Amino acid sequence: MYEVKATHLTNRRGLACEIYPEVFVVEGGAVLSTYAGPANGRCPCDPLPPDVDAVFEIDDAQLERAVHWATSIYRPRKKWRLSTAGAVPTGAGAPRGRDADRRAPRSPTCPRVAAAALAEGAPPDPAAGHMQRENRKPHDGPDCGASYHAPMVVTGAPSDDLAPRWSGHAEVARWALGHGYDDRPYPFTRDGLTQFKADFPLGRCGLYLFECTNHDIYIGIAKDVAQRLPYHLKKHPDVRTFRFLPHPGDERERRTVERRLVRDAQRAGLIVRNREHASGHAGPSTLDALITQDEQTAWLRDPIGVNAGDRSALVALDPSQLAAHDGDFRRLREHPRYDTIVEALGVYAARCIPFPRRTEASFWTVSCFPGSNRRRIFCVSMAALETFYIAVSDTSDTITAVLFVDKRHLPAGRWGRALLAARGVMFDDEYTHKSGGAFEQCLIVDDIRSLRSVLKSRKVRRAAAAFNLDLMRKRQSAYKPSHCRQLAAAALEAAGR
Template identity: 25%
Template sequence: MVVESNLRPNRRVEVLPDRTIAEAGRQQGDSHKGSVTTGLALISEHSVRRFVPFDRVCQINPTLAYVGIVVAQAISFRRDVSYAHAMPESHVVLAGSWADSHIFSAATAFADARTSALTLKQAVQSGWYLLRFLDDTFYVGESVDLRARMGGQDRKWGEEIATVRFRVEAASKQELKRREKILTRELETLGVPLRNVLNASIEAGRDALDELLPAAEQNRWLRDPRGYNAADQTPMKSMAAQEIRYSTSARRYHDKPEEAAVTAVLRTFLEACVPAPRATEFQYWSVSTGTYNGRRRLCVSVGKMEVLVVNENLSGFLNVRRSLVAPDRRSERELRRRHPDTTLHHAVYDDAGTDLVLLSSPTLDGLQRLLDDPQVTAAAARLVFDVMQKHFCKYTRYHCPQVVQSVYPGYPRAMHEQSGIEVGHAVTEVVPAPFYAEADDAPANTPEGEVAAHNDEEAGDVICFWIVTAGPQKSGRNQTRDFLARGEWRMDPDPRFESKVAAMLPGERIAVQNRRNVASDDIPFDRRGNLVSAMDFHLTGTISSNPGDGCSVRVAWDAATVVPRRYYLYTSQDTVWVMARGLRATWDDLIGFVFDGKPQQNIDALRNAPRWSGRFGDR
């Protein structure tokens, strides 16, 4: 069935039932009635064709949101419905057409892949690959270093591999794996014979850093981090989409008078403490700016912990291995003698274990002196290395490439980057994060969901859900009618929330709420004369693009509700409130109510929670 979009004239959708494309082509004239709940959708736009599992089509990139209209209708196959064209029966042709639709590169002889398609002079390239074997079976995989992965595949399969195609994109390891699942499932749905089991990894027993740096190179770096990094000539990666999202944050960073000194601190840290920083950037470590409501000038994260932080007031801290810098009282006294302004703190991070000390400095100069101390940087380098071996960075969502470019002006980024492929909304990573029970309980100017200093602030690389507000009614700006008319959500410039807006990704869900205190008779519990905090939800939608201004996102809005849905007690007045599934029961309940159409909130659990039990709980 071909459905033409009345919103985008160059796009059409072919909805195919649950059988192979080739079989569908042969039966294109047949009569077949019944609702289509599974199968495949072929998205066509400007001659680019993409196959998408139909039961996920409403969850993909919101630029395809109009397909939801098709789903809402009881789609049936009738005699007057025909397919646009018959699909090829050959698995090779079918896999080739699929790869074209996902903008994979042209097929390259596997023997030549590492000398022609992926050369040593190129930046480290991440993405996905499609292997074709001599028996016309296939393999879909991903890697943060495609060239190195081809070496591993050569050792594993050897001369059995005929050709390879690449889909290069700067993406986090979590995103690479998430999309690999989707790509594998699509090819399986098409009936293409695959050698890999769905979602199986290529190699087992390797630590995360092995994928990029062989063990011998890791040992070389450990012996002399500064010397190794100084000799490294790896180019910078292309991150065009990430640069767009964080253009406003980057401008604010560069406009500060202390930018050169802060960048110098970051440069010292990267060169002394991070293995091959240009090669490991993004997938293994990230740097954010303007987070914690604008209170952080920069934050370097490895795994799911922060390792270097410079605050807006130019104080900062560094996490290091205690055993290498202050294992006993004598060495601790010696450290304090060298750095009298430094304070040692006990800190707890899951990634670091017990061998950790946080070194805090009240000034930027003091932080720079710490990083000029070889014993301190050796302890910091060991911590970074150990965490990188455990797993990939969980905070690539917040990475600002322009800050790193300031560190390495002699290594310009490549101009071209392939666009992303659509993905569904499956949460694959969970990062524990404490949060305040209600916005009114949080310290002044602290949004609900934010955590105390030295803890992980944001949800990591998970699918986030965004609850936002409209502008003040008296201003007349940024009202729900404006959002609907313009297909966007927008706030007035506010440094406290710009980094959060920059972190919004296409495909994520967003809802507009208005918080108020109510005393109406229809409240579903006994308020005992107390006012009740409530959020009225007026709009929900799916983010389609992020222009990077830190103030707005494009949104494909769902149909507006005549009567807003109301959620009680667990509320926030913040302009931007972010949450994810699987982190807290309160978040799961709110997400289910707002985004999944859950008919009722779990009000009994909330009103009997400590925060509200005195006023509304059972007696």
């Protein structure tokens, strides 16, 4: 983006800058010329009053169109010659009077003179003239006055020092078009949003997709996409372009479509920055303050070994919370299979929860006899999801264990499932969470007595560990008030024996 000083007003009272004699760039993306289109030789703009000081931004594409007009469409009736300072036209052909003030070129660092330099000496092909942006700083030109124009270096040949222009990834574009998004990506700039509003003056309700510098994407919904998009800049300052998919239905329908698109994008191999519906979490995490990223990587390689070496003390909890769950824990202690139940939670914590002593009560919680389901004995939660629970059967004395894992790490194919079935594992492909991500898989273990055998499978442990770490990196547990410290401490003690 380049910031230019407004010199004129269009007949619609929009700001314009005469970037080259008779060629104007207009706030919002347009380019006008006295010698093109309906202007038919008449100036399409009026000079600004001398007491008005205004600036606006133009982008690379708008500047290139202005250069193209200056080098091909514009045909000056009298040849001008720029002085060595690039500021004062001389000779008999110089304009006089009111036109002299309007047509006078600006300083050499102004985009207007850059375009003039290209028109005078560079080939018409914009690729042959290269413009490099430098740090913006105030510039006092001979005629511009104090302004914040972006200084540019104009050369006649390619330079290795110039950074290549960013462009969107072909796979992102292919996926977006295949899922109904508009075929035109808008630049994530003020001009891009202005153009989007002009293209969609009404009906901006729907889904959007934006692409970042490293080609990560984010998919969202909004009643007015133009109003919603700027709020993403604080968390995603590297966003470059966005696309729009109209969807006038109610919010529940849009949320369902959003969830499906996020998961489809991940399955297609795209990197998705969404938290709610995506698997995994890109970027910094609050977990990093408790467990460094190096520790997380080491843990994922060897969960059992790393957990065995962690002897962190459990965090202190409010006495009121301890008292609130004491009755449920006393009830559990009276269960005939109490030892087996506590052992099951201890085995799961030791093999599948990152640093269970350090993260207990913050990034993972366990509820004892949760009131939301009368059949459940306990339920482990991370972020906003349940990851492991056990429940009694209404028809037998078995206690079923249910785990949610990342299917990408499970054995593949029919034989892989058959081997897990021999350990007492069933795959439930229908039981998933709305926020579980694209790769969530539900595993049902016929009885908790088989859980230790199931978790001897390296692939199952890896699938559960990866799923849990991804959730912890998203946020802390949403169920802290339901956490039963007594049950967690008993399970961790059993795992350490």
